[in-house]
Amino acid sequence: SFSGDIGVSRFHLIDSLHQEDLLKWDSLQVAGIEGGMEPLNLTVNSITLSDYFAKVLIDEEARLNLAEAFRKKENLEGSEEQKQESSSEEESETTTPPFIKINTITLQGGHVDFADRHLSRPFTADMRDLGGRIEGVSSEAESRAQVELRGQLRSQSPLQISGVINPLAEKLFLDLKLNFHDIELSPLSPYSGNYVGYLIEKGKLNLTLEYYLEDNQLKAKNKVFLDQFSFGDEIESENSTELPVKLAVALLKDRNGEIHLDIPVSGSLEDPQFSIGGVIWTVVKNLLVKAATSPLALLGAMFGDSEEDFSHISFAYGSSSLSSTETEKLQRMAQALADRPSIDVEVSGFVDLENDEEGYRNEQLNRQVKRLKYLDLVKNDQLEEGRTEENVVVPVEEYDEYLWQVYLKSDFPKPRNFIGMTKKIPPAEMKKLIYTHTEVTLDDLAELAQARALAVQGYLLDEGQLEPKRIFLKKPDITAAPKGETTHRARVELGAAVH
Structure with missing residues (x-):
């Protein structure tokens, strides 16, 4: 058995590749250490890390400094024969995991400096006042450590992490809530310029993330609140998407300039195809694709409790009169458009050649x-x-x-x-x-298609109280098939654009 305390003061580690500070702290104190070898066990009363600093850097060649610093050199890894001998020795030893318990971990005065230099416009972020406590860490399967961490991004945006976790269990358990408030988005322009093709003019980000992991099954809620978000100047980038990001933002943003997104994520960590970032990006990409192909369908899906498609209005065969069902839909659409004054509406009338004639x-x-x-x-x-x-x-x-x-x-x-x-x-x-x-001539049907478009336009102007300058009549091929397979062919289609 053994017992004692350990302390390391004024530690300083330099990144030899980039010749910059990598890791340093003023004080690391490990107190109340007690342990034994048979069976292997370790109990620590407290770990306190004070006034620490870490540099996280992605360099011009997209290399992460932490990965490079701790990468094993080939000449130090030993021969293949040595590896096999070591592996055999490990297998011969007992497979019983050691018992580990840490009563309290205290972090205070933390500072993390992040820089991404592989972008055409380098990005930096500074996180300060990182601190908090983790209590009750144990390798026992049913134990739950209490987590309470906090910090500041750029000295103005509070970050908070709270919940329970078991990082030492054979299968990681966590039930955490992460809150990020008032994160300024304009400093993220290097990323938006590179991947979206626009700088960020302004905006603030608030995130509420809830993550629950048990038996390698993850359930997560990602609530995103963007306030007064808007893109600025367009810039050239080989990596930027061609999807209509400005239109998507205009559709998502309400009259108060707010965007609210709720992105659930679930899956198994044992699935090699599953990744949290991949799922979230798929959701965001689908929003952008829908904005490109059917923007008012996207608007309808966001409005109210049920997903409603605002991209088309159906008519009885031969008629240009709006039914009560469709006028109710138009009223809801007008309300949604009133909350999005930067969106213009394009109105196109169509006929069904097979049924509209009769x-x-x-x-x-x-x-x-x-x-x-x-x-x-x-x-x-x-x-x-x-x-x-x-x-x-x-x-x-x-x-x-x-x-x-x-x-x-x-x-x-x-x-x-x-x-x-x-x-x-x-x-x-x-x-x-x-x-x-x-x-019944083709001219008659063309007049019918135009009358349908005028009926929708008139409702949006008179009942919906939208400004005339926001509604545009289009003259399409009136017999064209609808985009959706189940869409009624006797219809008016509605598109959207940002003015």
Whole structure:
């Protein structure tokens, strides 16, 4: 057995490759050491590290200084034969892991200096006042050490880590919450310029990260809050993405200039394909791709409790009238757009060649029936306030009579009775003859597509209260297929752009 204390003061380690400070501290005190060899065990009452400094550097060749400093030299690693002998000796020894316990670890006055010089614009970050306590570290499987750490990024952005952890267990356990507040984003311009192609004009970042790991199964919540974030000047970079990052930011940002993202991550650490960064990047990349391909679908997915696609508005075949379901969707979309004043809307009308032609004939017939009913109400002074030809209601019991009047007025050959008068035939046959003699041209369908676009534009202007300068009508190929396989072909498509 053995016992005692250890202290190392004024330690200073130089990075010989870059000729810079690598690691140093004023005081490292390890107190209350007790241990034994059979079985192997170690108990430490306290470890205190004071006024320490570490330099983390990625150099011009993308080498990490810490990895380079502690890399084993080939001539010191020994021969392959020595390695095999050492391995055999280790295997012959007991596989029982040693018992280790550390009551308290105290960190105070820490300073970490980070620099990334492999970027075209070098990046630096300074973390100070790093300190806190870790209590109850033990190799026992069920033990949980309490963690409370804190610090400052650039002397103004507080960092805090709290929770429980078991770093010495055979399988790492942790349940930690990490909070990062008011991180200035403009200093990250070297990264945004290199990978996005834009400098960061301004913005602050707040992160709340919750990580739970047990039996190598990770469950994590990453809550991201960006405040007043905006890109600045565009710069050339071979590594920058071609995805519309500015449009994505404009869609994600609300009226208050805030962006809120919730990115859950889960997976097994035993899966070689799993990585936290990879999952998060996939989520972010999918957001950017959706902004490029269907920006208003992205906006709808973010708005409210359910994912809603704002990229299209559906119409009944042959009609340019908005249904109650679609007007409700437009109202929600207008509200979302009102909160994003930098987004312009592009409106394009389309038709379904297979179904809109028949629907158009039916719509024209219904309009004639409604017009006759409307004229009767006017003639008899029975028209209610607010009633128009478009919204007048034809009672079911009156419909066949008005259909007969439309049939009589229609200019096409009709069956006659024995005295030569127009023969009254069943309503279904009247409709069939009217449809047969109602010509529908491509120009008619083009007008229908335009009427649909105007109906959506009018709603966004009148009911949605959007500014006219934000809405643009486009004239597409009206028969083009929709982007989504399940999208109704009789529709208006809506796009977005940043002004």
